[in-house]
Amino acid sequence: MEFTAQEIAQLLGGTVKGNPNDKISSVSKIQEGKPGTIAFLANPKYEEFIYSTRATAVLVNEDFKPTKPLKTSLIYVKDAYVAFSSLLEEYQRIVSLQKVGIEEPSFRDGSAEIGESPYIGAFAYLGKNVKVGNNCKIYPHVYLGDNVTVGDNTILYAGVKVYADCTIGSYCTIHSGAVVGSDGFGFAPQADGTYKTIPQIGNVIIEDHVDIGANTVIDCATMGSTHIKKGVKLDNLVQIAHNVTIGENTVVAAQTGISGSATLGKNNVLAGQVGIVGHIVLPDRTTIGAQSGIMNPPKEEGKILLGSPALEHKNQLRSLAIFRRLPDIKKRIEKLEAKLLNSEDQ
């Protein structure tokens, strides 16, 4: 794809100063600009780069006044950061629209229903009674087990696996290698030391506007549903166990694990490598620091937790500050002991 500076200015409601016929085919950072790309300048501390950038054009705020000669064209817009972000979205939308059609060989059971304008990649598998909504992108090597439903405008990247009976909403994005609906980890210990597998016959329900990272796993419920609510964002390599509920707009960073039957409220923010024990309830708007372990969550909303086991953030930091000085603390005790106990009872 290639656009002129003028076409981009029109798209963004801006005006060109420079050559309106400049050809632009990609985007760049202003400090790494290359010919044929467009960059942006919003933060004044990057102004210096605009005089040396090799980008063909730069988006700038309406009030920008160059103080040195420029080699690049300018596109004046109301808010250069917002305009650049719109441009990225538009770029991604156009790239995404290019994937349309059904590649062969793919496997679509006769009972599967596919909406309008689909992309179905080669080697994708759609089982019995699968329903895929409109404008979905089902990349190569995706597996949709029997009775899976996928809403409109959802993208499943290469190699996503969805077990039978699971439901995925609209405007979701699931990245490569993610697994939805694998068996919960449930085993009943037997008298002889072996374990009997507890049947896992529930499913996973993923609501609208959910993003799921690469190689993340969401287990099905033992009975009922593991439930990922509207607007949840899961990063890569996250583990969601059976019967977990994650509330709206909760964000979970990479390699975090949520144990069975835990219920997370809305608008939580979990950093990476966090562990949450099973059967707990996490209130809304809780923030959890990286590598924390949550066993006894607070009852109140809006707390910041840190550490394994986690304490409130400020308390954890206070204890950690002293932990680092424990050798000194020990010496001070020894000194006190020498003073006080030496000549008496030691």
Added chain:
Amino acid sequence: MEFTAQEIAQLLGGTVKGNPNDKISSVSKIQEGKPGTIAFLANPKYEEFIYSTRATAVLVNEDFKPTKPLKTSLIYVKDAYVAFSSLLEEYQRIVSLQKVGIEEPSFRDGSAEIGESPYIGAFAYLGKNVKVGNNCKIYPHVYLGDNVTVGDNTILYAGVKVYADCTIGSYCTIHSGAVVGSDGFGFAPQADGTYKTIPQIGNVIIEDHVDIGANTVIDCATMGSTHIKKGVKLDNLVQIAHNVTIGENTVVAAQTGISGSATLGKNNVLAGQVGIVGHIVLPDRTTIGAQSGIMNPPKEEGKILLGSPALEHKNQLRSLAIFRRLPDIKKRIEKLEAKLLNSEDQ
């Protein structure tokens, strides 16, 4: 599938009170019961729900006496919990039996041998000299490298990858995205700071009745075998390095990692996100708490370990209790110092 209440009662050796012709096609929790489902009541504290449940039928213990009017049919059995569990197993068995046959396109090398009643999904790959036992389910996108053997009644879900020369036992279940037999992480440092890859030519042996979670990885041995013994249960996203041995009936929760050449005994229980260093021996019946790091395991069996680095559970909890109060400890020392040292040598 649809059954009558009478058919279910016969299967479980129970008796119907209500309409024996009620149609039942799924199961539910009593508090979430829907028409067309069967639930159970075992724990008296859930009794209230039986009077309002919308489930079509409820399994109850022989001695259950309703104290209010019921809208649901009852099926009296000796032990409602056990009966419900049997029902789930039967349900899962029937669902699983429905998958039979060979879907196309799949890739089966001419030298591959497949037992009776197989399910081979579309896009499954069976390399040279692969042997698959009777009643196996090989889902779509499974990869079995050359010389892999799979025992009877084993299920490999969509996208499982097994490298050449590995062996999988009977009655195993391996979930989507799990990788068996990838190279061990072995590199010899060179004088110039680069690393030379150490050839990894061993395999993985998985014995009978082993369950492996989604996206878990088990590396092959450098030489010889990485060995997962009978009855081991591994959760999702677990890392098992080269030359590890895991003893019978050991259970490993999600995101735990076992480093190279570690030997784990029998009947251990490892919680989630645990790390075990290489070349150690873990005695039988050890329990390890979540996020623990094991460097120096005890010699005795049956210990409970916690923390990173791990201590015996009780000792770790005692130190942690004081860690939380370190700011107070520090103040007490300062008070002692003020008393004792102030007027003397400070």
Added chain:
Amino acid sequence: MEFTAQEIAQLLGGTVKGNPNDKISSVSKIQEGKPGTIAFLANPKYEEFIYSTRATAVLVNEDFKPTKPLKTSLIYVKDAYVAFSSLLEEYQRIVSLQKVGIEEPSFRDGSAEIGESPYIGAFAYLGKNVKVGNNCKIYPHVYLGDNVTVGDNTILYAGVKVYADCTIGSYCTIHSGAVVGSDGFGFAPQADGTYKTIPQIGNVIIEDHVDIGANTVIDCATMGSTHIKKGVKLDNLVQIAHNVTIGENTVVAAQTGISGSATLGKNNVLAGQVGIVGHIVLPDRTTIGAQSGIMNPPKEEGKILLGSPALEHKNQLRSLAIFRRLPDIKKRIEKLEAKLLNSEDQ
């Protein structure tokens, strides 16, 4: 494959003592030797095993003098350990050479270019403008998105997924289930508590001689490139976030996570389950212990870090030693308090 003892001796520049026509088809450890295999003896403390091993032949150093009768043939070489290692490499090379050709069905867009002597497994997918170098092995179920380039002599094992526009160097090995180029985890919080996805339009550049473990994930850059430099070795289940740079010959063990925009220097060694926060710079030759959390890396090269949050190794160990004895520390303070404060102000 089968070789005679004489053929192996010739390959390694050694001499046979015993039957030069012995047939050898595999390798073994001396203490686990089986007929038809070759083992080695380098460390004198294993000498005892050479008198009982069932291996058909054993590689020994030139100066080895047996002190008891032998059942096995010997192959005398200059350095038995080095010779055995060469043998393993040769064995692996020969096994690897056996995979050549294009299996069907595979998907190769008309614009894809494939070098000489390729292996393209069944169900592999090569999108538009994909370029694969000479002597590459692309195993079954590999996905190469549009415009991906792969250098010479690179191996992508079954199920590797590479998103559009990413670049992979020569002599790389990527293991099953690894994902290269998934979207960075970037979301802009909105006033109503929802998140807007920030478009991720960058790519991943992987230089030469990089090894990547099974189910590891490397996100693309928001703009520009996530950059894995020459000679980097990543273990299994590692998370590399958007815009990370990893310097030459840095080694990262399993389940470690590197957050967005972090820059790691050269020749670092990161143990397993480490977490690195975003936007930091890690100097060259840093060593990080398992399960550590790095928030404030040192400025100096060559440090050893440990703990979460990490301290310099020795300081962390000193504090941990006292942490373990905190109950004793507390008692000593109580004793001091009893002495000093009892009769005064308490």
